[in-house]
Amino acid sequence: MYDLINHLWLGMSVAAQPSYVLMCLVGALVGTLIGVLPGIGSLATIAMLLPITFGLPPVGALIMLAGIYYGAQYGGSTTSILVNIPGESSSVVTCLDGHEMAKNGRAGPALAIAAIGSFFAGCVATVLVAALGAPLTSVALMFGPAEYFSLMVLGLIFAVVLAKGSVIKALAIVLMGLLLSMIGSDLETGAERMTWGIPEMSDGIGFVVVGMGVFGFGEILRNLENTGTREIVQGKITGLMPTLPDLKAAAGAIGRGTLLGSALGILPGGGTIIASFAAYTLEKRLSKHPERFGRGTIEGVAAPESANNAASQTAFIPLLTLGIPPNPVMALMVGAMTIHGIVPGPQVMTKQPELFWGMIASMWIGNLMLIIINLPLVGVWVRLLRVPYRHLFPMIVVFCSIGIYSVNNAPFDVSMTAIFGIIGYWMSKHDFEPAPMILGYVLGPLMEENLRRAMLIARGDATVFFTRPISAVLLGISAVLLILAVLPSIRGKRDEVFVGDD
């Protein structure tokens, strides 16, 4: 307990420095600015905004990224409530009741309760991350290459199981990500792999290029298809603050959503989506008036929003302690960390405590920022939403192009991103989820390294993954998950989760 307070204090003393607070604020602001744009999820937002953090010192860059992340999440909720276009799958549920509330003229309270719920969830999750960080790190130290490999397999399997649609297609797309990550120099021998002799590719394809291509440009191409109806809530938004009965009604939902979200967020593979769906379903089950859900009830906004935010925060736990990103957003974070020369994992906490705890403290500050900036700025976001899409996407394209170019000052990267934009569009046409691919892409080098090392230590004996107990358990869980996902009865339920209750 004493340690915990000590650590949080250390973190606060780092994160509360004015320059870092400013970076967090700027991050949250631009994150919301981009995240609020319809059809642009937090993944695309982070991919687009990554380059602006490259010029900063590592701690500042990560704090800013955390700010961008929360801003993007909150921006997505704002769009869901006001326009009924979820920026990403985790805010689909917020649409159900949030937009109904907005139509009933209660957009203000809906937005406010989303912010308050997220803030509360953020506070709890921050403490949880700090408390679980240290013990989990010691677990991580017991892991050898075989265990790491199996853990990554588990993470990828989670992502596959939680992806929409066919499990086999999701598995194939994970392998595509792994395969693409092999392009570039081999870590051990330095041999150029699959570069076709192009010198720009000898370093591999930057993950920013892949991420921004598949998610950023791919998303713009997809969005061009449905330029049709967008019903933005008209009229002025008045009465921003929720009333006392509102708060009372939402309090329980926020608490339960936070607990559920925190627990689900730690699990690898897309925790936020499941968290918001599960929290919504739980509230509906517990409610005395389940018929009110979907018609604009405040619990229906509070629960998924808190769960979503709690989950997106506890998702940092596996990343910071084990070095394994549990979802694609965290995968982008790994990429950002590696660019700053930080290898995420247990050693970050011991070797760079100010970075580790500073980042955790900045999560809390980021959440506070959101409350402070978003409530007064709602009017600005509404006006932004009224800008026609035909003007928005050229801006996004030019910002992204400049952003990618600025990473390496390489026009080649920009052209590569265009190609990945087409690939992303092609993937969505054939019902391939891009998220498992990016997870595979980021985990690829780590996985290969640990696989090779484990095989080398075991003198080429592949059974090592099953004879070492921790590794065997992890692989066992993966196998069970995969079997469950393929079984038809579970599949039906799983699809139900994604369809929601509409």
Add this chain to the structure above:
Amino acid sequence: MSDATPSGEWSRSAEERRRYNLISGLVFTVLGGILLISSFMLQSPVPLIVQASIIVFVAVCIAISFGLLPVLNPQDVFGSLGLILLGLTAFIASNELPGMRGFAFGPGTAPRLFAIAMIALSLIVLVGGFLTAGPEVTKYQVRGMFFIIGAILAFAASIRPLGLVIASFATIVICAAAADDVKWRETLVVAVVITAFCSILFPYGLNLPFQLWPRFW
């Protein structure tokens, strides 16, 4: 956002379906053919099984083009063809790389391992696509693709020689043509404003080394 695209409202007639299968199948045939030819031009010989696989791939594509194989689930069939082609390409690309050395992985081991696994899974999807019906591939937004990709490539080509101001202005204007409801007068205003914004934000605000004007200035 994929669930927001109307897949049910828009469907192809039998004639259009045939044409789509013909064109897509031929595209994959040509790509597979290029791969096959390049497999003969490598310095070290490509294993016969890989070349045989490419030939089978091309044959399947030709069969699809001319309606000899039932494309019941176009998304799965053409999607898995794409992944199989990628996997075969990985085999050709990693052909020169040494594989296992004793019990140690060589640089080529992992790529081939993952490629085989991906091809195997894609084959399951492919066969499934011949057996059970599924959704069609919705129409590509060709105009959008052409102008957006064109705009990005134009940026890549012009940023070095022409500088940030001209590159971003051109990118915005080209990109705007992607929308069906483009309004040129508004677009020019937006382009001027955003170009000015970028020219201040990136070089000065974020301190990134950008050249604003063409080199000869």
